[in-house]
Amino acid sequence: MNDNNHLPVWNLEALYADAESWEKDFARIEPLAKKFLAFRGKLAQSPEMLAAAISASDDFDRLVEKVYVFAHLKSDENTLINANRAKVDRVSALLAKLAPTQAWFDPELLAIDNDKIEKFLQDKALKPYEYTIRFILRRKQHSLSEPEEKMLGVLSDALGSSSNTFEILNDAELDFSKSVDEQGKRIPLTHGNYLTFLESADRNVRKKAFGKLYKTYRKFRNTFASTLEGNVKVHVAEAQLRHYDSALSAALDGDAIPVDVYHNLIEAVHSHLDAFYRYITLRKKVLKLDKLDMYDIYNPLLPACNKRYTFDEAAKLVKAALAPLGKEYGEILERAFSERWIDAPERKGKRSGAYSSGCFDSYPYLLLNFNGTLNDVFTLAHELGHSLHSYYSRTHQSYHYADYEIFVAEVASTTNEALLFEYLLKENRNDHEFCAYLYGHLADEIRGTIYRQTMFAEFEELIHSHCEKGTPLSADLLEKEYFKLNRLYYGSEVKPSRLIALEWARIPHFYYDFYVYKYATGMSAALKLAKDILSGKTDRYFGFLSAGGSKDALDIMRDAGVDLSTPAPVHAALDYFGEIVDAMQKELEFSGNGLLD
């Protein structure tokens, strides 16, 4: 089916034509760092001086990104070529060496007194940087004196050791021994293949892997509780030192997100748990089980979709699905193919998975491992969403504001997926089995991205607030809280094994300091935007694509028509989830494949 010879490969020569020109730029990095460092101690001299310092910092960053992006793309193209890997290592080593010469800027800016900086900001030299400067100043009341900041800086490596211990134990030292596949063959169980076992149609295969995995975690439950507690204590202590009300508000302040956004999300999800319970009931019916356990949640409800697509067919489908975005978007999409932004084929040594990457001075490249499945078509739409978001922001913003925040990073990609979903649904209206499959696909995405991540977010806040009250985070407490939350989210139709109480132990995101809620808000926003686009309202969407990081993420989303400071977008997304579950049930009844008999 898949003829690798005809799949497109990317044009990295457009970024650097030869090794020599890359080396030339690499050699310019250190001098640019020195140029920036020369402004140290001079920021308060004049608005022009401050503007020149920011501009020097941008020149440095812009070159580093270009040099680094080429190295990492080249390396991912074929990880077996050491010379390519060596380029990445050289850039990383140089940046580590230069890092201590970069950290002075924010403290020095914050040390300028308020009246003076306000006056500076009236000067036209600083107009292009006003948003950035105010963003840094906003955190003034939470910054410490210079010696205190220095102390925290010196300690930061040591403060990360709980998190490092978790990674070493979890990724390298934990041994889950072997589980069995459908043929009874014993296979080493790893983080990488655990989900494959859980997706098996054979319940014993699922149950066995589930048991093996969590019984291993149970052996180390106190160690995992200790690494998690150590990490939470660091967040709590730093928030207290910086005079925040809570670790949560400290973490969200980094993106200028009010804590209401977080609490609204949790509340909105709580009020739509009934739709999730309906999904669970449908799952129980289709799987024909009396009761579900937690290892009955990830196996696909419907037989795998056996449709196959050539790369050209996939490209055609995606272009048609994104046509509601209009002519200009379509023309840029066309360039992704004609200018060869995409590296599509699977090949030996190539990095697995898919991503969109690039920098201000390159194409917004896409790496794929295209195999012709329906999932691969969705991945193409998703990564093109990232790439066109980057393209629009880089075209409409100066380098300084071209990068967008993590908070909005998954919005454009998920919007594209939603548009593809709606298009496929419309085009295959009479194929009930395929429609049921599509509904199942989206329902699973929403389950994983909105419900599950919000449950994680709720747990994260819970353990931080225990810690703030001085309650030790013992394994007993963590298991009790996790089990309770799991029961709330999955409802009475799931009678879970006690082992699920250990799930917290294996989630790396709990070490990321309130990160996962962004997945849930991002998807809620995307579903709303896709609806707007399909009803012809595209203007505000392009405002979002073009905004980069020139405003607070929450303002960018509000201007696009999604007000995440209210629970409305999450409510709408989960109402939609309820409709999808009902539609899926109907399609299954129509398709007459016996799944609901």
Ligand SMILES: [Zn+2]
């Ligand atoms: Zn993505």
